[in-house]
Amino acid sequence: MFQILVADAINEEGLSPLLDFNEGTLIQKKINDPEVELEKIDALLVRSATTVTEDLLEKMPQLKIIARAGVGVDNIDVNAATKRGIIVVNAPDGNTISTAEHTFAMMASLMRNIPQAHQSVKNLEWKRNAFIGTELYGKTLGIVGMGRIGSELAKRAKVFGMNVKVYDPFLTKERALKLGVSHGSLEEVLAEADIITVHTPLTPETKGLINEETLSQTKKGVYFLNCARGGIIDELALAKFVGNGHVAGAAIDVFEVEPPGEHPLFKYDNVIVTPHLGASTKEAQLNVATQVAKEVRMYFEGKPVQNSINLPAMSKDIFEKIKPFHQLSKQIGSILSQCMKQGVNEISITYSGTVTDLETSYLTKAVLSGFFKNRIDVNVNEVNALLAAKERGITVGEKISTNTFGYANSITVTAKAENHQFTVRGTFIDHYGPRIVYLNDFVIDFLPEGNMVYIQHMDRPGVVGRVGKILGDQEVNIATMQVGRKQAGGEAIMVLSFDKPLDDKQMATLAALEDIVSINRINL
Numbered sequence: 001m002f003q004i005l006v007a008d009a010i011n012e013e014g015l016s017p018l019l020d021f022n023e024g025t026l027i028q029k030k031i032n033d034p035e036v037e038l039e040k041i042d043a044l045l046v047r048s049a050t051t052v053t054e055d056l057l058e059k060m061p062q063l064k065i066i067a068r069a070g071v072g073v074d075n076i077d078v079n080a081a082t083k084r085g086i087i088v089v090n091a092p093d094g095n096t097i098s099t100a101e102h103t104f105a106m107m108a109s110l111m112r113n114i115p116q117a118h119q120s121v122k123n124l125e126w127k128r129n130a131f132i133g134t135e136l137y138g139k140t141l142g143i144v145g146m147g148r149i150g151s152e153l154a155k156r157a158k159v160f161g162m163n164v165k166v167y168d169p170f171l172t173k174e175r176a177l178k179l180g181v182s183h184g185s186l187e188e189v190l191a192e193a194d195i196i197t198v199h200t201p202l203t204p205e206t207k208g209l210i211n212e213e214t215l216s217q218t219k220k221g222v223y224f225l226n227c228a229r230g231g232i233i234d235e236l237a238l239a240k241f242v243g244n245g246h247v248a249g250a251a252i253d254v255f256e257v258e259p260p261g262e263h264p265l266f267k268y269d270n271v272i273v274t275p276h277l278g279a280s281t282k283e284a285q286l287n288v289a290t291q292v293a294k295e296v297r298m299y300f301e302g303k304p305v306q307n308s309i310n311l312p313a314m315s316k317d318i319f320e321k322i323k324p325f326h327q328l329s330k331q332i333g334s335i336l337s338q339c340m341k342q343g344v345n346e347i348s349i350t351y352s353g354t355v356t357d358l359e360t361s362y363l364t365k366a367v368l369s370g371f372f373k374n375r376i377d378v379n380v381n382e383v384n385a386l387l388a389a390k391e392r393g394i395t396v397g398e399k400i401s402t403n404t405f406g407y408a409n410s411i412t413v414t415a416k417a418e419n420h421q422f423t424v425r426g427t428f429i430d431h432y433g434p435r436i437v438y439l440n441d442f443v444i445d446f447l448p449e450g451n452m453v454y455i456q457h458m459d460r461p462g463v464v465g466r467v468g469k470i471l472g473d474q475e476v477n478i479a480t481m482q483v484g485r486k487q488a489g490g491e492a493i494m495v496l497s498f499d500k501p502l503d504d505k506q507m508a509t510l511a512a513l514e515d516i517v518s519i520n521r522i523n524l
């Protein structure tokens with residue numbers, strides 16, 4: 001049973017794919033609840049209240065997937081998760097409309113003094129002249145970060161007759177044209193906009209993007225909005241520019257520290273605030289919860305996840321096509337690792353035939369995950385495979401060849417150490433399955449499965465018989481046996497499979513036989 005911890009308030013109805021999941025137990029408790037056994041948790045679902053740090057991950061050795069029921073993953077140490085092979089998924093578009101609408105509502109409220117007027121009327125006042133507002137019509141809205149939310153906001157602003165000027169270094173001219181917005185530098189947006197709103201993620205590049213220097217490049221009387229992440233606008237700098245009258249007002253949904261407690265912006269009447277409500281609609285909460293619950297279930301069902309931060313997306317169709325090769329690649333990596341015990345400095349992979357139509361980089365990562373399994377403590381998978389190789393100084397190369405060695409496809413992997421190298425080649429035969437067809441200079445043909453031994457020996461009469469006799473005497477049943485040799489009387493190999501692994505004594509007895517050069521267990 002997979003243990004799935006829902007650590008933040010996530011919409012219950014949206015969690016139904018996990019509540020109905022027979023192979024998972026859903027635990028809805030805070031991360032620091034003493035009843036939560038962190039070391040047993042397989043999946044962690046959070047919103048923004050839980051901060052997923054490297055220290056926390058250290059306490060969760062079984063964790064395989066972190067799901068953020070929302071967009072921003074700045075509360076998750078994605079690098080630390082990646083290093084441990086933990087997939088991080090989010091719900092990228094479930095709350096886009098809600099956040100765009102909230103930003104729009106904040107902008108309209110700010111320009112028409114709605115919160116202040118509301119409070120005044122409730123205080124039994126009737127000050128119609130105190131709350132003269134400003135129209136949105138004809139004003140220039142500057143959008144910094146033209147992704148999903150920025151784009152939805154732009155559409156709404158245009159309907160209200162606003163001009164939209166955007167800054168996003170990753171936005172193409174074609175997309176800007178399609179969205180009907182004017183695209184410029186940050187400096188241009190700062191200089192031209194009447195209202196500026198930020199919609200970027202919080203990253204080292206965007207932290208403090210709006211600071212004293214950039215604020216001083218804006219028009220006097222500009223308005224600011226932040227419904228993205230606290231910290232993109234430097235709060236103290238903004239407070240200073242509101243205080244000196246340069247900024248006419250600000251609407252803030254998100255803070256550097258949440259909840260913010262006493263805050264320098266709160267003393268200004270022309271600053272309106274909400275407690276991180278961008279995604280707080282029934283619709284958005286249901287959407288994001290459903291999206292991540294489905295993703296976690298798909299993951300545990302062995303299906304591809306769609307919205308991973310640290311793994312390329314793969315459609316179901318492609319995943320089905322790649323699946324047999326993925327398994328074969330892992331097996332090749334594992335055989336290689338078990339046959340070549342020394343430290344490796346290079347792994348090169350050659351793909352040929354039908355497999356080259358697929359996403360081979362995914363297979364390369366599978367080869368590495370098979371290779372590192374049992375070699376290092378860390379669970380290596382497609383998420384951290386390249387990183388694991390890099391950290392261990394192993395160069396990984398991938399190439400395509402037209403030589404299929406007579407098969408419809410083949411995957412050939414060579415691991416190189418200082419004075420040694422070992423090659424394993426496999427193929428996948430439709431309606432038949434995976435086969436290993438080449439092992440270190442020997443042509444062979446065996447199913448990579450179960451408990452095997454790989455024996456290097458001299459091709460002399462009686463060797464195969466002696467191996468069979470010794471194992472028979474010890475009541476060991478040989479399930480399959482394949483032999484390969486280069487030339488009569490020269491070096492040869494045997495690959496045998498058994499119902500259960502050979503023990504150390506049995507291995508030692510075989511190793512001591514005359515004409516046996518070496519013997520290795522291969523457990524797949």
Ligand SMILES: NC(=O)C1=CN([C@@H]2O[C@H](COP(=O)(O)OP(=O)(O)OC[C@H]3O[C@@H](n4cnc5c(N)ncnc54)[C@H](O)[C@@H]3O)[C@@H](O)[C@H]2O)C=CC1
Nearest residue numbers: 071072145146147148149168170199200201227228278279
């Ligand atoms: N207040 C709330 O409750 C919510 C806040 N958010 C925040 O809004 C952010 C944006 O969300 P989406 O639009 O869905 O993300 P998105 O990924 O679709 O868009 C982000 C855009 O920012 C741009 N960008 C990145 N670095 C930039 C830079 N240095 N300068 C200018 N543009 C830059 C990207 O190119 C991208 O187009 C999220 O990262 C999240 O932190 C999201 C949902 C709810």
Ligand SMILES: O=C(O)CCC(=O)C(=O)O
Nearest residue numbers: 047048070071072279280
């Ligand atoms: O969980 C929430 O309500 C916050 C949403 C948010 O900030 C996000 O999706 O990035």
